[in-house]
Amino acid sequence: MSTGAANAVSILSEQLRELIRAQVPAAQNIEVTNLSPLTAGNTRNAWSFDARWDENGITQTAGCVMLRKAEAGQLETPLIPEFEVIRALGGTGVPIPRALWIDPEGKWVERPAFVLERVAGTSDFPALLRPEGAAISRGVAEHLVEVAARLHTVDWQALGLGFLPATSVKTAAAQQVEYWESLFRRHRMEPHPMIVGAFIWLKEHQPVADRITIVHGDFRYGNLLYEGKRINALLDWEMVHLGDPVEDLTWAYRALWSPASVMPLEEFVERYSKLSGIPVHPHNLIYYRLFNEMKHTIISLTGAKSFNDGRTRNIVIADRAATVTSYLIQFLDWLPEPRVRAAL
Amino acid sequence: MIRPTIGELLSGVATSLRERVLPEIPAGTTRRQIQAAIGIIARVALVWDKTGPYLYADNEDIAVTLGRILPLLERVAAEEGNARVRAVLTRLQQTPNHSSEPVGPCPSAEVLGARNLELQEVLAEIQEALHEATAVQSVARNEVSVELYALFRRMLSRELEITKPPRRS
Structure with missing residues (x-):
């Protein structure tokens, strides 16, 4: 490790000690060890560390992961709702890391951050998509159905998640479309008439949700920690909201990370409905498949704009605008309108 | 002067970075950044003249x-x-x-x-x-x-x- 990196680790260790001291007032003899960066995400920088402290005469230990907001990126979402949802879901049967501490303003660790308990497992999703990983992938997909069913049947009102923006079965789709379209208008670097047309289609064909549930918002391979065929934790809750659960199901089946080779969407949906009691209407299914292509398009355009504006120097997202062509083609391929399809 | 073309030049740079520089960089954030940069250079090499x-x-x-x-x-x-x-x-x-x-x-x-x-x-x-x-x-x-x-x-x-x-x- 270079001297500069060692200094950064030393400073951050001290900052984390201060954070723990502030959030656990009874804590004494706080130690932060084994602090090291994990592979960075595009919106959160992750650090792993071990914490040890004495509290009322008892020694406490925790393996921890700190997620600290990146400078700017593809998503700019507040940390507090994300942290509070993770905290509230503890003990509900949804596999989730334990929420420990939050620094919402970056008072202690320079940028907004929160700390979760470290969970065993890997998030390596390319391994699940390779032919040799098919058996494990099938098991993970089976568990993913169960996780989806559990998440979407949690009584979110009883958990006190009323701080999430309210919605209804009639307005859930409209609210999401409005949100993502507003980001599009803010971050686009050219008119993008095809995207304008896509949002119009989405506004003109909104489905009614069967019910309102917690929607993870980024529910997919890559955002879960698994060991063998079991999912130990669902990660990356920054897009969590209340809405139509079908949004999560269709997001999981986007081409980039889809488990379709081991479990076709139809089977996933059938199992899901059986487990959750939530019917999945064909119109909602196709609608959210289309919506999600737009959602990912806007995420990518936002990342490209952040880099172009110099608000982030993360090269990984620099060229994300070039990825949207295939999402838009997918949108057209799935567009159900017969009069349009006939012309294509 | 038209040779090497911009595409040839960028393509050579991407190849050099991939073959000579990348293997020297351990897994982690820096490696991801370099990999992304190589991908962008390689794409631009193919399309700059189009x-x-x-x-x-x-x-x-x-x-x-x-x-x-x-x-x-x-x-x-x-x-x-x-x-x-x-x-x-x-x-x-x-x-x-x-x-x-x-x-x-x-x-x-x-x-x-x-x-x-x-x-x-x-x-x-x-x-x-x-x-x-x-x-x-x-x-x-x-x-x-x-x-x-x-x-x-x-x-x-x-x-x-x-x-x-x-x-x-």
């Missing part, structure tokens, strides 16, 4: 399509009688064959790009005007949609050559 022809073809296609949409929109405006569509129509009547940018015998990518933005704006405006005024639905409106979506399909096919170019063998 941008002008791409924009030229795109502009031509959009202009020709707008020429076909013009009479359809005139019908929509007449049948539905809404002001927003009429306003777009006025703009459209001025747009297809005239760029606000001076076009020389061999227009630069910058000039072609400016024209492309202008045409894209018209396409967006047409759709927004039609979406805003939906009280009366004329048949011609559907024909406009068909033209537009067929155009989008062609535009995306062209765009794919730039954003996801096939590797040269």
Whole structure:
């Protein structure tokens, strides 16, 4: 490790000690060890560390992961709702890391951050998509159905998640479309008439949700920690909201990370409905498949704009605008309108 | 001097970085950044000389399509009688064959790009005007949609050559 990196680790260790001291007032003899960066995400920088402290005469230990907001990126979402949802879901049967501490303003660790308990497992999703990983992938997909069913049947009102923006079965789709379209208008670097047309289609064909549930918002391979065929934790809750659960199901089946080779969407949906009691209407299914292509398009355009504006120097997202062509083609391929399809 | 071309140069740089530099960098954030940079350089190496022809073809296609949409929109405006569509129509009547940018015998990518933005704006405006005024639905409106979506399909096919170019063998 270079001297500069060692200094950064030393400073951050001290900052984390201060954070723990502030959030656990009874804590004494706080130690932060084994602090090291994990592979960075595009919106959160992750650090792993071990914490040890004495509290009322008892020694406490925790393996921890700190997620600290990146400078700017593809998503700019507040940390507090994300942290509070993770905290509230503890003990509900949804596999989730334990929420420990939050620094919402970056008072202690320079940028907004929160700390979760470290969970065993890997998030390596390319391994699940390779032919040799098919058996494990099938098991993970089976568990993913169960996780989806559990998440979407949690009584979110009883958990006190009323701080999430309210919605209804009639307005859930409209609210999401409005949100993502507003980001599009803010971050686009050219008119993008095809995207304008896509949002119009989405506004003109909104489905009614069967019910309102917690929607993870980024529910997919890559955002879960698994060991063998079991999912130990669902990660990356920054897009969590209340809405139509079908949004999560269709997001999981986007081409980039889809488990379709081991479990076709139809089977996933059938199992899901059986487990959750939530019917999945064909119109909602196709609608959210289309919506999600737009959602990912806007995420990518936002990342490209952040880099172009110099608000982030993360090269990984620099060229994300070039990825949207295939999402838009997918949108057209799935567009159900017969009069349009006939012309294509 | 035309050799090495920009594409050859960038392609060589990407290869050198991939073969010589990357293996020296341990897994982690820095390696991810370098990998991403190599990917971008490799893409630009393949498409740097296609941008002008791409924009030229795109502009031509959009202009020709707008020429076909013009009479359809005139019908929509007449049948539905809404002001927003009429306003777009006025703009459209001025747009297809005239760029606000001076076009020389061999227009630069910058000039072609400016024209492309202008045409894209018209396409967006047409759709927004039609979406805003939906009280009366004329048949011609559907024909406009068909033209537009067929155009989008062609535009995306062209765009794919730039954003996801096939590797040269």
